[in-house]
Amino acid sequence: MDFSYLLELAKQNETSNKNEASKSRFSTNVSAAKKLRKSAPxxxxxxxxxxxxxxxxxxxxxxxxxxxxxxxxxxxxDKKSNRRVNAMINRTKGASKSVLEDAKVEYALS
Missing domain, CATH: 1.20.5 (Single alpha-helices involved in coiled-coils or other helix-helix interfaces)
Known part of the structure; x- marks a missing residue:
């Protein structure tokens, strides 16, 4: 092995290393997060x-x-239903007289 042969091998290795280094690989640089643009309503x-x-x-x-x-x-x-409603209003035992009068007036208005 002579010295010129070793220099030739070193030159070939150097060119092959440059070719491999020029190939793209994953980047180690961290980029900023991408912001998604939302459309306005x-x-x-x-x-x-x-x-x-x-x-x-x-x-x-x-x-x-x-x-x-x-x-x-x-x-x-309907006259029949009016009589029934008035009878129920008069029969209600727990109601006071003022409430009965208000109920009669309110029913007559409706």
Whole structure:
């Protein structure tokens, strides 16, 4: 083994080491955490949804009131049920006279 042969081997090793070092490997550097961007809520869509909910509530309340008024009108037309209600009001033994009078007036108004 002569010295020139050893120099040639060293040169080949050096070039092969450079080629291996140039290959990409996992990085040891720690990068900052990535922040996820959240899209902003659509304000107009939310307002529309809330408006629709309010409209639905108002409509349901109006329908309930209409049904109740209709039932009260039907009850007022039935003479038999009026007599029964008045009889029950008069028969109630635990009620005081002022409560009975209020109940009669309230029932007459409805």
């Amino acid at each position: 659509n304000v107009q869509a939310i307002k529309a949804l809330l408006g629709k909910k309010e409209d639905d509530k108002a409509k349901a309340a109006q329908e309930f009131k209409k049904k109740r008024d209709n039932l009260l009108a039907l009850r007022a037309q």
